[in-house]
Structure formats: C-alpha cells, structure tokens
Amino acid sequence: MAESIAATAGGQAAGTPGSGTDPGSEDSLIRALRPRNFGEYVGQGNVISSLKVAVQAAKQRAEAVDHVLFHGPPGLGKTTLAHIIAREMGVKLTHTSGPALERPVDMVGLLSNLEAGEVLFIDEIHRLSHAVEEYLYSAMEDFVVDFVTGKGAYSRTLSFPLKRFTLVGATTRAGMLSAPLRDRFGMVYHLDYYSPEELTRVVVRSAQILEVKIEMDGAAEIARRSRGVPRVANRLLRRVRDYAEVHGKGVATLPISRKALEIEGVDELGLDRLDRQYLSTLAVQYRGGPAGIEAIAATINEDSQTLVDVVEPFLLKIGFIIRTPQGRKATPEGLSHLGVDGSANADADADRKQGKLGI
Ligand SMILES: Nc1ncnc2c1ncn2[C@@H]1O[C@H](COP(=O)(O)OP(=O)(O)OP(=O)(O)O)[C@@H](O)[C@H]1O
Numbered sequence: 001m002a003e004s005i006a007a008t009a010g011g012q013a014a015g016t017p018g019s020g021t022d023p024g025s026e027d028s029l030i031r032a033l034r035p036r037n038f039g040e041y042v043g044q045g046n047v048i049s050s051l052k053v054a055v056q057a058a059k060q061r062a063e064a065v066d067h068v069l070f071h072g073p074p075g076l077g078k079t080t081l082a083h084i085i086a087r088e089m090g091v092k093l094t095h096t097s098g099p100a101l102e103r104p105v106d107m108v109g110l111l112s113n114l115e116a117g118e119v120l121f122i123d124e125i126h127r128l129s130h131a132v133e134e135y136l137y138s139a140m141e142d143f144v145v146d147f148v149t150g151k152g153a154y155s156r157t158l159s160f161p162l163k164r165f166t167l168v169g170a171t172t173r174a175g176m177l178s179a180p181l182r183d184r185f186g187m188v189y190h191l192d193y194y195s196p197e198e199l200t201r202v203v204v205r206s207a208q209i210l211e212v213k214i215e216m217d218g219a220a221e222i223a224r225r226s227r228g229v230p231r232v233a234n235r236l237l238r239r240v241r242d243y244a245e246v247h248g249k250g251v252a253t254l255p256i257s258r259k260a261l262e263i264e265g266v267d268e269l270g271l272d273r274l275d276r277q278y279l280s281t282l283a284v285q286y287r288g289g290p291a292g293i294e295a296i297a298a299t300i301n302e303d304s305q306t307l308v309d310v311v312e313p314f315l316l317k318i319g320f321i322i323r324t325p326q327g328r329k330a331t332p333e334g335l336s337h338l339g340v341d342g343s344a345n346a347d348a349d350a351d352r353k354q355g356k357l358g359i
C-alpha cells in the first residue's frame, strides 16, 4: 500500500504512525484506533457500500475516484474515510484544510503537485476563501487551473493542465458551502450519529487494540453515553481504562464504567458538562429561550462555533432544544432532564406574550 501523508500547506500535517511520537502517547493511541480500510470501519452502511462500488469501479477503469464530500458533526469519521479511500485505492493522500490555504498560489501549488489518481483531502472545506475556492472549480471539473496574466487589454488566460486527482472535502457545515463548489462533487454523503450497537462495536474493537479487558455490558455502557460519536466513545474508553487500572483490577466492568463516566461528568444520556451548562443557561438565565447563540456563548464564555458544531447538533437530535427564527429554545424534555420545571417556562412564555418580561 502506497498510502502516505504528504507535507501540508500551512503546516497541518498529520503524522504517520511511528513518525517519531511516543508510541504510548495519547496521540499515537488515537491514530492506532483509526480504522484503516472499509472492513474495519464500523457503521455508516449505506455510505460504505456506495464508496466500495465507486472505488472498485475506479480501480477497474484505472481512473481516479470521483470527488467526494463528507458532511456531518465532528468525530463521526470524515477524515477517517478520506484516508480509507486513498488506502483502498493504493494512492497517496495530501492533507490540508480550508483555513491553511490562504492564497490562490497555495492551492495551485498543491494541485499541480498531485499525481494521477491521488487524493487531495481538504478538511473544513467551508472555510476556503472565495479567491482560493474559485481555482478549485476548473480544477475539479476540467482538471486545469486558469491563470490570468497582465491587465486590461493585454490580459491573457493561461491554462495549466492537472493530472486527474480525487478531491475529498469534509465539513461540519454543509450549509456554508457555495452551490458551485458543492455541485462539483460527484458523491456527497452525510454522516449520521451512530447507534449504541454500532458504538459498542467501536468500543470493543478499540479495547482490543488498546489491550483493555472489557466486559460486554461495560462496553455497552460507554457506547450508550457517547452521544452517537466514535471519537467520544474512544475518549471515554480511555478514561474507563484509567479508572479500571487504578480501582478495578484492570477490567472495565459495568460498575467500573459507570463510576468512571460519572467522575468524567458524563451523565446517563451522554451529556457532558458543557452540554449541561448550555442547557441550564438556556433554561435558567434565558428562562427556556428563545435566546441567540451569541448571547448563550457569551454567558458561558464559550466559543459560539463550538456550541453550534459540537453541542447543539446532539441536543437538537435528542429533542432537548429547538431552533426558532427568534433563537434557541429548550423543550420540556430538555428542561425535565435538568430537573427544571417546564411550567416555569410556560409561565415565562405567557408573561413574554403579555410583554411583562423585557426579553
Ligand atoms: N466508523 C468508525 N469505526 C470505528 N472508529 C471510528 C469510526 N469513525 C470514526 N472513528 C474513530 O473516531 C475518531 C474520529 O474520527 P475522524 O477524525 O475521522 O472524525 P471527523 O468526522 O473527521 O471529525 P472532525 O469533524 O472533528 O474532523 C477516529 O480517530 C476513529 O478512531
């Protein structure tokens, strides 16, 4: 397999396993857990079936795979899939990200260095500047980059041919992609949250790699509290492993997992401290809402992007909050999870309607 990771514009390089980092460090453990091929990838059945066909067909034709866009919340496996595509094709992957490509020349440099069939992975592709993005259009569609030289009547457009490459884009914000860019991807996949059963498989697989002894109900408990996200499942497994080594003879049983997750501040539904802080701010300070995201972010002193990308998608999915044109609102289910009386919210609503509350 020729998959490797090339140098990255803007220094976003992701190291290869064994690239000088301590083999026992958290970083190298995280890398070791990343599935390397379709067979190791748990869940997202429809996406995987479709990608397998695309890869197989491209190999048979000795062509590059069509451009692929992955979108969905953080930690669901977008970057992992980009690497798997390259590995399954047996080609090199060049990893970069939207903010790292500051100038058109960065983009042109990367594109012109790609060999036939290679994968260019652009993470956070929604953060490409407009000027840089424009170079991608002809690169993706016609495999050329167009330069304009000179000015006014003397200007000329020069076209440089590129090899047929595969662009893999990843974003947590599909809505922020421009239509011309989005339309140039031959395959667009939304990654959804994983089921507890799928996450149990992720946990068991990771436990094997990390050589953690884990009981099935211990694994299921971690999975149940991982809010549908493999990255969270792997993180919680590492915390449970620490706790089991110190307090539990090294075996991650159900009681050990529960205790470790409680100490981590992860509740039975998988909400962590930040999730609960968000919810309680909305419920108490803003009386259930509606409240604007910037106001909530300022109140809890957290970056609004993090709240939108990480916290809100899960709270929306489990029906604890809703988005309205006026702002975010906590639902009765969200309020009762916090032990806040929903009727206070209803009273506040009624008061607001009568103009009693100045919010
Ligand atoms: N389907 C899966 N099976 C097993 N493990 C997975 C799977 N998807 C993701 N993981 C694990 O979760 C971690 C996070 O995945 P990845 O980095 O690919 O997420 P991402 O979608 O790119 O997140 P971000 O939006 O934050 O970049 C990986 O290191 C991997 O160990």
Ligand SMILES: [Mg+2]
Binding pocket: 078, 079, 080, 123, 170
């Ligand atoms: Mg990623």
